[in-house]
Amino acid sequence: MTTAPLLALRGVSKRFGAVQALSDIDLEIHAGRVTALVGDNGAGKSTLVKTIAGVYTADAGTIEWKGRAHRIARPQDSQDLGIATVYQDLALCDNLDVVANLYLGRETRSLGVLDEVAMEARCRELLDSLSIRIPSVRIPVASLSGGQRQVVAIARALIGEPEVVVLDEPTAALGVEQTAQVLDLVELLRRRGLAVVLISHNMADVRAVADEVAVLRLGRNNGIFPVAETSHEEIVAAITGAADNAVTRRSARTLTKDGAAPSTDAAADDDRNRTTEAGEETA
Amino acid sequence: MSGTTPTGEQEPAGAAAPVVDPRLLVRERGMAGYVEEFRRKIRGGELGAIPVVVGLIIIAVVFQSLTGTFLTPGNLSNITVYIAGPGLMAVGIVLVLLLGEIDLSVGSMAGLSAAIWAVLSVGQGVNDLLAIVLAIAAGAVVGTIHGFFFAKIGVPAFVVTLAGFLGWSGLQIWIMGSEGTINIPRDSLVRDFNNFYFSDIAAAYGLALVITLGYAAALWTGERRRAAAKLPNRQMVDLAVRIGLVAVAAFTVAYVLNQHRGLPLALVIFLAVLIAADFMVRRTSYGRQIFAVGGNAEAARRAGINVVRVRLTVFTIASSLAALGGLFWAAQAGGASKSLGSGNLLMNVIAAAVIGGTSLFGGRGWIWSALLGTLVIQSITTGLNLLGMASEIQYMITGAVLLIAVVVDSVSRRTQRTAGRT
Numbered sequence: 001m002t003t004a005p006l007l008a009l010r011g012v013s014k015r016f017g018a019v020q021a022l023s024d025i026d027l028e029i030h031a032g033r034v035t036a037l038v039g040d041n042g043a044g045k046s047t048l049v050k051t052i053a054g055v056y057t058a059d060a061g062t063i064e065w066k067g068r069a070h071r072i073a074r075p076q077d078s079q080d081l082g083i084a085t086v087y088q089d090l091a092l093c094d095n096l097d098v099v100a101n102l103y104l105g106r107e108t109r110s111l112g113v114l115d116e117v118a119m120e121a122r123c124r125e126l127l128d129s130l131s132i133r134i135p136s137v138r139i140p141v142a143s144l145s146g147g148q149r150q151v152v153a154i155a156r157a158l159i160g161e162p163e164v165v166v167l168d169e170p171t172a173a174l175g176v177e178q179t180a181q182v183l184d185l186v187e188l189l190r191r192r193g194l195a196v197v198l199i200s201h202n203m204a205d206v207r208a209v210a211d212e213v214a215v216l217r218l219g220r221n222n223g224i225f226p227v228a229e230t231s232h233e234e235i236v237a238a239i240t241g242a243a244d245n246a247v248t249r250r251s252a253r254t255l256t257k258d259g260a261a262p263s264t265d266a267a268a269d270d271d272r273n274r275t276t277e278a279g280e281e282t283a
Numbered sequence: 284m285s286g287t288t289p290t291g292e293q294e295p296a297g298a299a300a301p302v303v304d305p306r307l308l309v310r311e312r313g314m315a316g317y318v319e320e321f322r323r324k325i326r327g328g329e330l331g332a333i334p335v336v337v338g339l340i341i342i343a344v345v346f347q348s349l350t351g352t353f354l355t356p357g358n359l360s361n362i363t364v365y366i367a368g369p370g371l372m373a374v375g376i377v378l379v380l381l382l383g384e385i386d387l388s389v390g391s392m393a394g395l396s397a398a399i400w401a402v403l404s405v406g407q408g409v410n411d412l413l414a415i416v417l418a419i420a421a422g423a424v425v426g427t428i429h430g431f432f433f434a435k436i437g438v439p440a441f442v443v444t445l446a447g448f449l450g451w452s453g454l455q456i457w458i459m460g461s462e463g464t465i466n467i468p469r470d471s472l473v474r475d476f477n478n479f480y481f482s483d484i485a486a487a488y489g490l491a492l493v494i495t496l497g498y499a500a501a502l503w504t505g506e507r508r509r510a511a512a513k514l515p516n517r518q519m520v521d522l523a524v525r526i527g528l529v530a531v532a533a534f535t536v537a538y539v540l541n542q543h544r545g546l547p548l549a550l551v552i553f554l555a556v557l558i559a560a561d562f563m564v565r566r567t568s569y570g571r572q573i574f575a576v577g578g579n580a581e582a583a584r585r586a587g588i589n590v591v592r593v594r595l596t597v598f599t600i601a602s603s604l605a606a607l608g609g610l611f612w613a614a615q616a617g618g619a620s621k622s623l624g625s626g627n628l629l630m631n632v633i634a635a636a637v638i639g640g641t642s643l644f645g646g647r648g649w650i651w652s653a654l655l656g657t658l659v660i661q662s663i664t665t666g667l668n669l670l671g672m673a674s675e676i677q678y679m680i681t682g683a684v685l686l687i688a689v690v691v692d693s694v695s696r697r698t699q700r701t702a703g704r705t
Contacts, residue, residue: 055585075584075585085585091582091586092582093574095577095578095579095646096574100575104571104575104582106587107571109568113566113567114566114568114571117505117508118512120514124514
């Protein structure tokens, strides 16, 4: 990879009370590439996404945008940089129609008055360009199906012409056909040169569209793998920590003597981390 | 009516219309399409203003047959004056309800505002207009205090405004001091809120004409722009029916008012506030933000909306309108008193907003429910007064009407959910 990363996280940490949700996370996002972010429940994926999106602020570490460190304290800061986030819960207003949701927080105005016609025209254009089919752009979002809501949420992320799109489990609640549609959309975004961060539990989806897979385990980096050269098992092993057994430990020890291998000190802290993780659930 | 061609294949092939989802129930061309859409809306629970309008007609028929004097121009004209005070307060309540919150302090605020105006203007000799402005400004301050505790500190609005309900009526009594009541002086503008009529018949008809033309122009230019942008737009028949209905309503009201004393100042101010508020809610970013916060506050926050600011300012507006409404209320009562704004005023105002079709659950409603709901409540009150019913009976009947309205709201919400609408 020769290009400089569009977005880079350097040593990002986030604490919730006694729970260290993220510790020392490094991540680089490149334009025109799909980076999958995987990990078990409670690995810190959603926390990381919300840190990038400005819903949470990082306690430590820096977020670099095009090589310059930026402070992201509010969702607005992240949007202003050019990062669009599609949250797991979609964050749509059910009572508003599709156009209003797409333009929420950045309405088109002429002379201080909402320009509904311009917004609706642009909205239809965008949905058509993404081959998104919804019954009407003037019905409340509540009356759309799960898949339609998901694509509306993704379309909303694209209204602001972002450079990075973060998708938090976009396929988790979808059927086969809708999942395929969302994955098509991800590929379309990559073709347009956008950087995509895709969070998913579904390894098949990840392997289908991602260029590289970043694994989080218990709030820490647990390896970044190029999808093409990594087997399914290796990624799963990194997610579950199955890589951490007697054999790998011995090989790690020999490697560490050479001073080359990444440390796998996670196992020793495993029990402590598990208890704190349980605390996170109740917190 | 000739536009109903049952053969759909005659659509021009060269229209190059985008492929439409086959599951979507597209409105057919022609009148049949409108009838079909109307039926679907009724079945889906999107009743709109229909229940209220039907209710108003029933109320009018019942009281006319019982009293024989309900539909006289004098009585109807009086109703349009009486609704101004509670109606202005109801506009504020509608805004608060759109946020999904409640303001229980509007009655106390109305009384406090009247007390401040009366003590300043009559007691201290402050300029009348300045005293009115100060009373409304006091409303803004009170609303900002409510908004601060609710939006910034995070105390539930119910509790904050309940505290306000007690606290502000205490302040009202304290301000009034040894005076039991302060009557409105003859030359005061507040008296005009109740007594001034534009007696020239041109005034009422002129206003009706301006409203009709304004509505027609807004509708017409909007649809023209939609057509130019190749968006689905309404048919001419649809526009004509809408404009016709507004015109009939406006000119009927103007005619009735002219049969009595002319166009009341109170109605003019009330309508101006309604139109301004409706414009703000439906045509500005701020209005859109109110709906968004009422629908899903967290989604609104993540969309970059300053939720705290929206909540705070809505409470400021609500209390300011309550203060303005309080002056109208005082005008009707003939003066400010220690007990003005207590009793069932608060409940009537909240009931009016809900009866008019604004949901108690937030994010759903329209400004005109303040007008429709207040009309229902005031018609019932006036009718019962004509029948000579005691106030306890009025309380019971108003309570029943409120219950019916909330039941309609809840049931239509449920029907809408099964029909996939909010």
